[in-house]
Amino acid sequence: MFSYFANPIRFQKLCRVLVPVLGISAAVLILPAWWMGLFLVPSDYQQGDTFRIIYVHVPAVTVASLAYAFLAGASFVSFVWRHSLADSAARAAAPIGAALTFLGLFTGALWGKPMWGAYWVWDARLTSTLIMLFLFLGYLAIRGAIRDEIASARIGAITAMIGAINLPIIKFSVDWWSSLHQPASLFRTGGPAIDASMSIPLYMAMAGYASLFGWLVLQQMLSELDERRAFAIMQRAAGRIASKASTQSKGNPDV
């Protein structure tokens, strides 16, 4: 399957269908979910209205983790099969994942202050999420610092794959260590611990953020393909001009 879509023409054809579907589903899921989260969903019996932050915090952190898994997966494909599209996907996912992780940490801090009395605690969940932000930034720094594209892709891919160890730590940190952060309440054995009136907008927001992530990654990849094509055309044209000039100079002894 990877080899099938490694062909840029096939990939662009697939994008013609996927990009509008993802874009529309992101808009029709996120905006109503936020509206429901702010105005329709009842207040929590313990946290009051502050729990409404869940509709921006949880989707951001969940999709940031998905973005990291995607980055590690694309890096693996790029490392093993050397598909340039997989490398392009990894490069596109990293800044988006970093922005979503930042968003998750920021909204978490603003939720933590009224609930825990502190913006930040060195809790296992928070710390492992902060490490994920550093992994995203580290990956971006490596890709930006190494000029040689092949070396940059390989070193970046190795870093991203090693960093994937952090994903299960983020997920299970609340179970493995005594944590101030609440334990899993959606994806857990025994079903979700949140009432459907509160969880449906949350699932909508999560699906919307995931669609938005997909839309952003595909758009970035399409842009890179176009930029590479433009660069290749320009290089070919420059080569033609140079060879024409050298032929003319050979024919004219004054030059």
Add this chain to the structure above:
Amino acid sequence: MFEALYFGKNTLFILACYGVSVAVLSGLIAMTLRRRIRAIKQVAKINAKPE
């Protein structure tokens, strides 16, 4: 209208979370679209040039 956006003593925290989310997601969308438009224009410009 502003009454609807009042959520008690923690209103500021809630609205700041939504506000920052809107800003960051809009920024990502704007950055992506700007790059996309620039890339499309670049290809179109090169294709339009006479050989």
